[in-house]
Amino acid sequence: MAKVKTLADLRKMKRELQTKIQVRENAENPESVVQVKVGMATSGIASGAKEVYSYFNEEMAKRNLNGITIQVGDMGYCYAEPTVEVLVPGKDSVVFGYVDVKKADEIIEKYIKEGELLDGIIPPNYQSINE
Amino acid sequence: MHMMVCGGTACRASESDIIVEKMKKELEYRQLDKDVQVVITGCFGLCEKGPIVKMLPDNTIYTGVKPSDVTKIIDEHIIKGRKVESLLFADPTKAETDSQYIDSHKKQIRIALRNCGFINPEAIDDYIAANGYEALGKCLEEYTPEQTIDIIKKSGLRGRGGGGFPTGLKWGFAAKSKGDQKYVVCNADEGDPGAFMDRSILEGDPHSVLEAMAICGYTMGADQGLIYIRAEYPLAIERLQIAIKQAREYGLLGEDILGSGFNFDIQLRLGAGAFVCGEETALIHSMEGLRGEPTIKPPFPAESGYNDKPTNVNNVETFANIPAIINKGADWFASIGTEKSTGTKVFALAGKINNVGLIEVPMGTTLREVIFEIGGGIKDGKKFKAVQTGGPSGGCLTEKHLDTPIDFDNLIAAGSMMGSGGMIVMDEDDCMVSMAKFYLDFTVEESCGKCAPCRIGNKRLYETLDKITQGKGTEDDLDLLRNMSHVIKDTSLCGLGQTSPNPVLSTLDNFWDEYVAHVKDHKCEAGQCKSLLQYNIIADDCVGCTACARVCPVGCIAGEKKEVHIIDQSICIKCGACMDKCKFNAIELI
Numbered sequence: 058m059a060k061v062k063t064l065a066d067l068r069k070m071k072r073e074l075q076t077k078i079q080v081r082e083n084a085e086n087p088e089s090v091v092q093v094k095v096g097m098a099t100s101g102i103a104s105g106a107k108e109v110y111s112y113f114n115e116e117m118a119k120r121n122l123n124g125i126t127i128q129v130g131d132m133g134y135c136y137a138e139p140t141v142e143v144l145v146p147g148k149d150s151v152v153f154g155y156v157d158v159k160k161a162d163e164i165i166e167k168y169i170k171e172g173e174l175l176d177g178i179i180p181p182n183y184q185s186i187n188e
Numbered sequence: 189m190h191m192m193v194c195g196g197t198a199c200r201a202s203e204s205d206i207i208v209e210k211m212k213k214e215l216e217y218r219q220l221d222k223d224v225q226v227v228i229t230g231c232f233g234l235c236e237k238g239p240i241v242k243m244l245p246d247n248t249i250y251t252g253v254k255p256s257d258v259t260k261i262i263d264e265h266i267i268k269g270r271k272v273e274s275l276l277f278a279d280p281t282k283a284e285t286d287s288q289y290i291d292s293h294k295k296q297i298r299i300a301l302r303n304c305g306f307i308n309p310e311a312i313d314d315y316i317a318a319n320g321y322e323a324l325g326k327c328l329e330e331y332t333p334e335q336t337i338d339i340i341k342k343s344g345l346r347g348r349g350g351g352g353f354p355t356g357l358k359w360g361f362a363a364k365s366k367g368d369q370k371y372v373v374c375n376a377d378e379g380d381p382g383a384f385m386d387r388s389i390l391e392g393d394p395h396s397v398l399e400a401m402a403i404c405g406y407t408m409g410a411d412q413g414l415i416y417i418r419a420e421y422p423l424a425i426e427r428l429q430i431a432i433k434q435a436r437e438y439g440l441l442g443e444d445i446l447g448s449g450f451n452f453d454i455q456l457r458l459g460a461g462a463f464v465c466g467e468e469t470a471l472i473h474s475m476e477g478l479r480g481e482p483t484i485k486p487p488f489p490a491e492s493g494y495n496d497k498p499t500n501v502n503n504v505e506t507f508a509n510i511p512a513i514i515n516k517g518a519d520w521f522a523s524i525g526t527e528k529s530t531g532t533k534v535f536a537l538a539g540k541i542n543n544v545g546l547i548e549v550p551m552g553t554t555l556r557e558v559i560f561e562i563g564g565g566i567k568d569g570k571k572f573k574a575v576q577t578g579g580p581s582g583g584c585l586t587e588k589h590l591d592t593p594i595d596f597d598n599l600i601a602a603g604s605m606m607g608s609g610g611m612i613v614m615d616e617d618d619c620m621v622s623m624a625k626f627y628l629d630f631t632v633e634e635s636c637g638k639c640a641p642c643r644i645g646n647k648r649l650y651e652t653l654d655k656i657t658q659g660k661g662t663e664d665d666l667d668l669l670r671n672m673s674h675v676i677k678d679t680s681l682c683g684l685g686q687t688s689p690n691p692v693l694s695t696l697d698n699f700w701d702e703y704v705a706h707v708k709d710h711k712c713e714a715g716q717c718k719s720l721l722q723y724n725i726i727a728d729d730c731v732g733c734t735a736c737a738r739v740c741p742v743g744c745i746a747g748e749k750k751e752v753h754i755i756d757q758s759i760c761i762k763c764g765a766c767m768d769k770c771k772f773n774a775i776e777l778i
Binding site for chain 2: 060062064067098129133154173180183184
């Protein structure tokens with residue numbers, strides 16, 4: 058692990074990491090990937106998010122999709138857990154609620170592959186200062 | 189092209205699902221269904237303006253849409269590519285797009301929760317990419333400890349754990365105190381029932397707390413941080429442990445951080461299930477290995493705390509705001525919220541509300557906006573009765589308080605308090621006397637027992653409330669409740685006792701009629717106090733089969749064969765056997 062020795066080091070590391078993220082999300086880039094963020098805080102896990110996370114992880118690879126599954130904290134939509142945010146490069150991110158393994162399959166086949174939206178999308182009702 | 193129709197409960201009540209049905213049918217009929225997809229979404233949080241329809245990819249938003257508008261939308265928007273002006277959300281004469289308008293009108297701004305749900309909490313790289321540890325670096329490199337404290341003072345940040353004490357001032361006291369060893373403590377005990385704000389921050393963005401504690405240590409001259417976290421949060425504990433390990437590996441905790449010569453490290457201390465250990469002196473004693481009992485203040489922890497050394501204790505959410513304030517500036521933070529309560533507050537919305545979850549709103553947002561817009565309104569279309577804020581230390585706010593802007597002082601003036609952020613919504617089926625009893629049950633259990641007013645007084649309050657809900661209360665009991673509550677508040681040693689009577693006083697003030705009905709008429713309007721309910725034989729439906737009379741264990745049902753039977757309420761023991769036996773549904777509970 059690289060030790061961060063000065064503030065300048067930290068800032069350099071930040072820029073490199075941000076570039077990596079931009080590459081991930083840029084649709085023009087051949088290395089761009091679909092990011093599936095699964096809410097894995099206690100409310101999500103209690104509703105079955107771990108299963109959903111594993112499913113996306115395994116199935117995207119099995120179906121030869123260029124995608125990564127990331128665990129994130131509470132998105133705040135506790136009434137609709139498990140929630141999953143899908144970022145397809147070049148498109149606005151979409152949050153799906155009430156995701157179980159069956160819905161996860163639909164998300165992969167219909168939304169990620171074909172761009173078809175599904176019922177049960179949760180419209181974002183907040184803005185983060187970090188966006 | 190996509191059409192998103194809001195399927196939130198309020199919009200559904202205004203026929204949004206019929207809009208979807210009609211839209212799909214008509215699109216199919218006109219052979220446009222392959223080009224336009226219609227989906228139902230969750231709540232947009234714009235319930236006042238519903239039903240909401242959002243068109244993609246142009247992001248146009250229509251409000252107040254009716255099933256009769258479906259044809260218009262298809263003709264104008266889909267076929268001719270023109271917006272339907274009469275339904276537009278934003279003012280078409282202004283330059284703002286609908287998305288921009290909505291963004292600027294979004295009721296929530298996430299500061300403390302800025303990274304929750306966006307980054308992987310177990311990856312320090314994610315945190316760094318999101319500006320992590322920049323604030324710590326800035327303080328170490330560009331600001332003196334005094335300048336850093338000034339920034340926090342200027343921001344107006346007040347403690348988010350419930351006390352609302354100005355954070356900059358607190359840090360200033362700790363900085364001034366003399367001691368060969370000083371400590372920074374994070375209060376992650378979060379004992380309020382139903383509150384999970386701190387848990388979400390620790391599970392979703394643990395580094396923000398670590399960074400803030402290091403900044404605090406820098407300002408006060410402490411090289412040791414302690415996080416007191418309740419053992420009931422295993423996931424948060426795990427994520428904190430991972431975060432601390434990673435921060436150490438990167439040299440962001442430990443010795444000579446970022447080459448500045450400043451040392452700071454953090455340890456975890458686990459709580460053992462005591463609500464009272466959320467009180468800072470009890471917390472400190474618990475960490476020292478003593479029984480979690482509060483001690484009198486002064487001396488305050490800033491002067492003499494952990495191991496009698498100067499200690500600064502802050503809540504998780506308070507800390508979570510610090511890096512954002514340093515990075516974006518005190519003026520920016522102070523521009524959000526109200527004059528005396530700057531910034532935002534995280535609330536855990538729970539109870540009889542549709543959109544249960546975590547929200548973060550600027551101070552000054554009204555209760556109405558929180559409950560009926562962001563929260564999506566009351567579940568099952570029932571009537572709003574009250575909202576409890578501040579947990580066992582708070583009071584309830586009613587219909588007349590709904591337009592109160594939320595901030596520290598306004599909520600206290602309204603007879604409640606902000607507390608740590610738990611907000612429990614109640615409807616017409618909730619009994620306020622039972623609610624007060626529930627909280628007293630909790631505080632009686634959690635009282636450390638050190639001082640008589642809390643130990644004995646709260647128990648008496650609970651017993652009296654229990655008596656009332658059993659139908660054995662008298663009007664004298666109501667006076668007892670009020671007088672005892674004031675005595676307990678005035679004479680208890682710590683915050684637990686000083687605030688435990690609040691639910692009682694608040695419900696007595698706002699729901700006096702309900703209490704009187706319980707003691708005078710022995711009636712519970714909400715139907716929750718089972719002992720006050722009566723089994724009643726419906727004369728019109730009773731055929732006089734005598735089955736109920738025969739099964740009654742106390743023989744309180746009288747009636748001849750083929751004649752309407754009647755229950756003697758003075759003997760009835762409310763066992764329910766009669767209702768179970770009746771084949772004609774002629775017995776009801778009222």
